[in-house]
Amino acid sequence: MRPLYLTFNVYFAFVRKSFQRRMQYRVANLAGLTTNFFFLLVHIFVYTAFYAASTEPQPLNLNEIITYFVLCQVSFMLMPFWGARSEVTQAIKDGSVALQLTKPVDFHAYWFADECGRACYFLLMRGCPTFLISILFFEVTIPQQFTVFMAFAASMVLAIFMSAAIMITIFSSAFWTLDTAGISGMSGSVIMLFSGMLVPIALWPEWLAHIAEWLPFAGLIDVPFSIYLGKTTGGAILTAIGKQMMWCIIFLGLGRFFLSRGFSRLVIQGG
Amino acid sequence: MIEVENLSKTFKVYHHRQGFFGSFVNLFSRKHRIVQAVDNVSFSIKRGEVVGYLGPNGAGKSTTLKMLTGILVPTSGRVTVNGYIPHRQRKENAKHIGVVFGQRSHLWFDLPVQESFELLQRIYRIPQVEYNQNVEMFDALLNIGKFFRTPVRQLSLGQRMRADIAAALLHNPEVLFLDEPTIGLDVVAKARIRQFIQQINTERQVTVVLTTHDLDDVEKLCKRVILIDKARLCFDGELAALRRLLSTERILSVDYAETYSDISIPQAHVTYQEGNRVQYRFSPEEISTANLIGAILQRFKIVDISVQEPDIEELIKTVYEDNRALEQRFTETDAIDLTNRNT
Amino acid sequence: MHHLSLYLHFVKLRIRSQMEYRFSFVFDLFSQASIAVIDFFMIALLFNRFKELAGWRLWEVGFLYGMIGVCFAVAEMVGRGFDVFQNSVVRGDFDTILIRPLGTFFQVFSQDFLLRRVGRFSQAFVILLIANSQLTISWSFVKVGYLLVSLVSGTSFFIGLFVIGATSCFWTIQSIEIINIFTNGGVFMGSYPFSIYRRWFRHFFTFIVPLACVNYFPALFLMEKVVPSGVSTLGVYLAPFAGFLFLGITMLFWRWGVLHYQSTGH
Numbered sequence: 065m066r067p068l069y070l071t072f073n074v075y076f077a078f079v080r081k082s083f084q085r086r087m088q089y090r091v092a093n094l095a096g097l098t099t100n101f102f103f104l105l106v107h108i109f110v111y112t113a114f115y116a117a118s119t120e121p122q123p124l125n126l127n128e129i130i131t132y133f134v135l136c137q138v139s140f141m142l143m144p145f146w147g148a149r150s151e152v153t154q155a156i157k158d159g160s161v162a163l164q165l166t167k168p169v170d171f172h173a174y175w176f177a178d179e180c181g182r183a184c185y186f187l188l189m190r191g192c193p194t195f196l197i198s199i200l201f202f203e204v205t206i207p208q209q210f211t212v213f214m215a216f217a218a219s220m221v222l223a224i225f226m227s228a229a230i231m232i233t234i235f236s237s238a239f240w241t242l243d244t245a246g247i248s249g250m251s252g253s254v255i256m257l258f259s260g261m262l263v264p265i266a267l268w269p270e271w272l273a274h275i276a277e278w279l280p281f282a283g284l285i286d287v288p289f290s291i292y293l294g295k296t297t298g299g300a301i302l303t304a305i306g307k308q309m310m311w312c313i314i315f316l317g318l319g320r321f322f323l324s325r326g327f328s329r330l331v332i333q334g335g
Numbered sequence: 336m337i338e339v340e341n342l343s344k345t346f347k348v349y350h351h352r353q354g355f356f357g358s359f360v361n362l363f364s365r366k367h368r369i370v371q372a373v374d375n376v377s378f379s380i381k382r383g384e385v386v387g388y389l390g391p392n393g394a395g396k397s398t399t400l401k402m403l404t405g406i407l408v409p410t411s412g413r414v415t416v417n418g419y420i421p422h423r424q425r426k427e428n429a430k431h432i433g434v435v436f437g438q439r440s441h442l443w444f445d446l447p448v449q450e451s452f453e454l455l456q457r458i459y460r461i462p463q464v465e466y467n468q469n470v471e472m473f474d475a476l477l478n479i480g481k482f483f484r485t486p487v488r489q490l491s492l493g494q495r496m497r498a499d500i501a502a503a504l505l506h507n508p509e510v511l512f513l514d515e516p517t518i519g520l521d522v523v524a525k526a527r528i529r530q531f532i533q534q535i536n537t538e539r540q541v542t543v544v545l546t547t548h549d550l551d552d553v554e555k556l557c558k559r560v561i562l563i564d565k566a567r568l569c570f571d572g573e574l575a576a577l578r579r580l581l582s583t584e585r586i587l588s589v590d591y592a593e594t595y596s597d598i599s600i601p602q603a604h605v606t607y608q609e610g611n612r613v614q615y616r617f618s619p620e621e622i623s624t625a626n627l628i629g630a631i632l633q634r635f636k637i638v639d640i641s642v643q644e645p646d647i648e649e650l651i652k653t654v655y656e657d658n659r660a661l662e663q664r665f666t667e668t669d670a671i672d673l674t675n676r677n678t
Numbered sequence: 679m680h681h682l683s684l685y686l687h688f689v690k691l692r693i694r695s696q697m698e699y700r701f702s703f704v705f706d707l708f709s710q711a712s713i714a715v716i717d718f719f720m721i722a723l724l725f726n727r728f729k730e731l732a733g734w735r736l737w738e739v740g741f742l743y744g745m746i747g748v749c750f751a752v753a754e755m756v757g758r759g760f761d762v763f764q765n766s767v768v769r770g771d772f773d774t775i776l777i778r779p780l781g782t783f784f785q786v787f788s789q790d791f792l793l794r795r796v797g798r799f800s801q802a803f804v805i806l807l808i809a810n811s812q813l814t815i816s817w818s819f820v821k822v823g824y825l826l827v828s829l830v831s832g833t834s835f836f837i838g839l840f841v842i843g844a845t846s847c848f849w850t851i852q853s854i855e856i857i858n859i860f861t862n863g864g865v866f867m868g869s870y871p872f873s874i875y876r877r878w879f880r881h882f883f884t885f886i887v888p889l890a891c892v893n894y895f896p897a898l899f900l901m902e903k904v905v906p907s908g909v910s911t912l913g914v915y916l917a918p919f920a921g922f923l924f925l926g927i928t929m930l931f932w933r934w935g936v937l938h939y940q941s942t943g944h
Contacts, residue, residue, distance in 0.1 A: 095855040102859045105879075106867045113874035114728040122727075246702060250709035253716050262720045267727055346942060406776045408940045422940060429779035441774045445695050454691070457684055458778060 074169060075177040082181025086189075093189050100137045100194050107133045108202065123266040128293050131205045132264050134198040135289050141186035142224055143259065143284055144231040145252045156238040162330055171327070172232065172320045179228035187224075207292060215301050219288035222308040226283055229315035230255070236319060239326030260286030266295065280311035336510065336542045337380040337403065342412035344373040344398050372398040374566035375412070382509070385536050385543040387557035387574075395566045396546040400512055403544070404434050417509055430459065433503030433541075437515035440499055442487045448498045449483045452505060459506035466505065473501040476531050493524035500528065504535060511535070513545040517552055529555045586643045587615045587627060592636035600630055611638075681780075685788045692791040703794060710797030718743060718805055721869065734871045738901060740809035746868035746893050747802025749832030750861070751795045757837040759789035763844035764851045772939065782936050783929060786844065813901060821900055824918070831921030832892035836861060838921075838928040839887075845928070845935035860887055868893045873906055891920035 108130055115126045124132065152175075155161040167174075198204055207213045234251055238244045256262060258281040265276050265286045276282050287304050290296040296304055347367040373395040380386050390396050401407040402414055405421035405428050414421055419428040434441070442451040456466045474480040477497040482490055490498060496516065503511060513532070517525045533556060535541050547553060553560060553574065560577060562570035570577060587603065591611040598613055599605065602622040607614035617627055624642055631637065696703055721743065725736040754761065763786060766772060775785045815821070843857035864887075872880055872894040884890040895917035898905055905914055 091850070092855060098856060099859050099863070102863050103866070106863070106870075106875075109875050109879070110731075110870055113732045113870075114724060117730050117732065118728050241702075246705040246709045249706075249713060253709075253713040257716050257720070262716070263723055268723060269726060272723075401773070404777050406773050406940065408937075410941075425776065426779045426781070429777055432777075434777045436773070439770060439774075441777070443691075446691060450691060454687070457687060458780060460680070 075173055078169075078174055078177035079181040079184065082178045083185045086182065086185040096141070096190060097193055100140065100190065101197070104133055104137045104194075104198065107136075124264060124293070124295075127203050127205055129264065130202050131293060132289055134195060134202065134204050135292065136261055136285065137198075138191040138194050139187075139220070139223070139285065140261075141190050142183045142227055143255075143261070144227045144234065145256045145261070152235050153238040153244045156235070156326070159330065162327075172316075172323050175232050175323075176228050176316075176319075179231050180224065183224045183228065205293065207294065212291065212294060215305070216288055216292040219291050219301075219305055219308060222305065222312055223284050223288050226280070226308060226312045226315060229312055229319055230280075232319040233315055233322060236322035236326050239322070239329055255281050255284070258282065259284040260289070264289075266290075280315070283308040283311055336382045336384075336417065337378075337544070338413070338415045339379065339399075339403075340377050340413040342373055342376045342399070342402065342414060343371070343410050344395070344402060344407065345410045346370045346372055371566045373402070373409075373563075376563065376566075376568045377412075378561055378568065378571055380542060380544065382542055383536065383540040384559060385532070385557050386545070387553040387560040388544055388546045388563070389553065389560055390546075390563040394563050396563065397514060399563070400514055400544070400546060404432060404512055405429065430506065431509050433506070433508035433511045435496075435499050435503045435511070435513050435516055437496065437513070437518040440487060440495055442495075442498060442502055444488050445486055447484045447486050448479065448490070451487060451498075452502060455502055455505050461506050465507065469501075469505050469507070473504070476534060477501055477527065493520050493527075496520060496524070496528060497531075500531065504541070507539070508541065510542045510544065513543065513547075515547055516545065517547065517549050525549070525551070532556055584616055584618050585624070587617060587624075588639075588641050588643065589613050589615070589631060589635075590638040590640070592638050595635055598635070600627070600634075603627060681784060684780075685784075688788040689791045693793050696793050706794045707797035710794060711801045714747065714798050714801040717869075718801075732871055732874045737809045737812035738897075738903075739870065740805050741813065741901065742871065742893060742897050743869040744802050744804075744806025744809055745829065745897060746832065746865050748799060748806060749829055749892065750836050750865050751799035751802055752829075752833045753836030753840065755792050755795040755799070756833075757787070757840045758792040759786040760837065760840035760844040762790065763840075764847045764854055767847045768851065776940070783932055815901055824896065825900060828892060828896035828918040828921075831918040833921075834925040835888065835892045835921035836864070838925040839864070841925070841928040841932050845932045848935040848939045860889075864889050888917075888920035888924055891917040 111129050111133075112126065115122070115129075152161075195204075199206075207216065234248060235244065237247050241247065258276050258279045260276070260282055261284075265273050265282060268276070276286070283304075287296070287308060291301055291304065346369070348370050349367045376395075376399065388396055388399065398407065402409050403416055403421060405425040408422040416428055417431045419431070421428045442448070443454065446454070452466075452470065455461070456463075461469075470479075474483075477500070479494075479497055479501055482494050482498070485494075487495060487498065500513075500516065511532075516532070517528055520528070529552060532543060532545075536543055543556070545552065545556065558573060560570065560572070560574050561568065562577075586606070589612070591598070591613065594611060598608075600615065603615040603617040605613060606616045615627070622630075628640060631640070718740070721739060722736060725731070725739070729735075731739065766786075766789075772782075775782055778785060839857060839860050843854055843861075846854060846857075864883075867875070867883070868889055872883070872890050875883075880890065895909070895914045897903075899914050905911060
């Protein structure tokens, strides 16, 4: 048995590799950054106009809404809205994924590491610049307490883990269906809706917010951002993070299960 | 049929700056250097000829072919094909030429061969009678009927190549351009395609220009070869002449009856020795074959003896490696007309 | 005529090959529509809370949304060849187009036809119909004609955007994503009345990228809403033609791109 830290080293190397692979597309990243800002700007125009016409007090004030959408653009690319990436589903479709079996690594852990590397890349190269530039141009609230910030960081890391776990679960569907674009699109839009990416859940009517509460996807966007904005406080933070952890474990388990079933199916059918 | 005069093509190759800042600067200003892909090439091809256009990788073969088919615009020089200037009269030219690139298919990937052909019939406005005749003929020669209803993506490489060549000839073009038509194919498939090209050439007087790495293709198909190297034309003439020109060296293989300690013979070099089998390389200008054999028989007992000409692959390798030597020989022999080149 | 019959033949082939995978086709149709439904649902959600936006009510915005949605869906359906053009440039398939005796623009245009966008089209169209029933638009022949011209113009506008994206592939494919700002982003921002945007933003999307001309101004005219100050009535009448002009300019850009390709290869 290898010492545990050596095993971790291997998967950390996958995270790094995944990160470095993406570093080649810097111009594309610049284009993506511009797109982020465009959507942020339109969101801000729309909500400013809505708030200007409304006299009633709202659960989130305009500054908080702007902050919320800045955070949305920061984490946009980290989230599983895009469904399965085509290179992975392609490998599954043409059977070349079986090569994975020849490597002395756990394939679920390998893909998880790969997804985490992707998230790191987009957080650093897309998320951080978006946030820093936004602070210059818009009134972004920043948490005053260190503990809030720490809680947000923890919740955000869990959101990224959850995203990676969900992503693997989605693309393992490629073992059974030829056409993953439809599944990706559909699951992507449902996840986007119930994560609170389109409209903050605080602004939803109660009945719909209830449904969102019972689904895992708010853990991706709404949960960490509510902690950031100070809307979730005290013991509620622990509950929220606990729920994120629970969903994380469930999706990791599901992904593992589907992948091993998928691989055994592949092996039996001979690719 | 095809006239090429002082044809040149230069490309700008961009230098990419490294680093984050560099890639940003790349968006606005890019450094480049000029690469000469085709340099002052001239030749003319008559109707009904089959010409092998040869050269090592990156010599400018494909670039020339792309200028002849209207895909690329020349930097300078003149090209006419069937009287059309390909890059100016691209559509007109396209009606009268057939093009096959061995590396990729021009057919519709997800359509059955038959539907691809019918589409081409519409695109080129081929009359029904003519279309039927052609399909029938191609089926007889290439046996495309067997996979006529199969989508192109499911064809084997050999089948795909046959379909592609047939497709390029559906509209009865006067010229057929083939870029590596036998690449990656097995021996049987190669033979079949060669035979077909030959037949099309003799029966329909289709002019064929062919680039290839496979020298069997050249030997079987082409009377005439044009060689280019480093963007320049370095030989244009009959294959036999090229061979004559270069095959001044021959190889003599001898199987000796006994083992001799000293087997050296003046004016011949030992190139290979294994057991009692020895190969000598010699030049007939220095020592005639008869004299050499005589000298051997005088000193040794032999079992077998044979004289070989080096194969064409060797020949062409020599040309590429020793371009200058060839040039010198040109001045001595007048066997080949070398088109004007200014160096 | 030759081109038209050829185009229809291409479309027929494309539709048939997409119907081969019937399950995936139907599934996609629904997923397309459901994604779009979620889009509008979110707008409705906001109106449920805020009641109005810069003087516009939900179904007035719904009318805007339906118009832009229909245009985009049709543009994606017919302009697919340009939308996915970067793949064919990377594969080197453009050489094949150049050896055919037909124009390059026509060939890329007829290369693909994405029938499954019918899902998105019908969703947007239904919203447009509902919006119409909720509003009291006094329809006349002129207005119906004007609406049709606007829709075709809006479709041309989006196709023009795809053409720009495709043409830029002759130089680089790394920055191609930027066109999404105008396509997906255009649908998003076109779903809201233009008066909520800042001046520079409005001007950019009127005079340079004429999104407002094919959507907002026509909607103003059709719903007989008050034309904002600084906009002439004649301008509103003529606005839809900006889409055609835009497509025409992008076609010139395409031609230039092809010349560039022919002189540089790739």
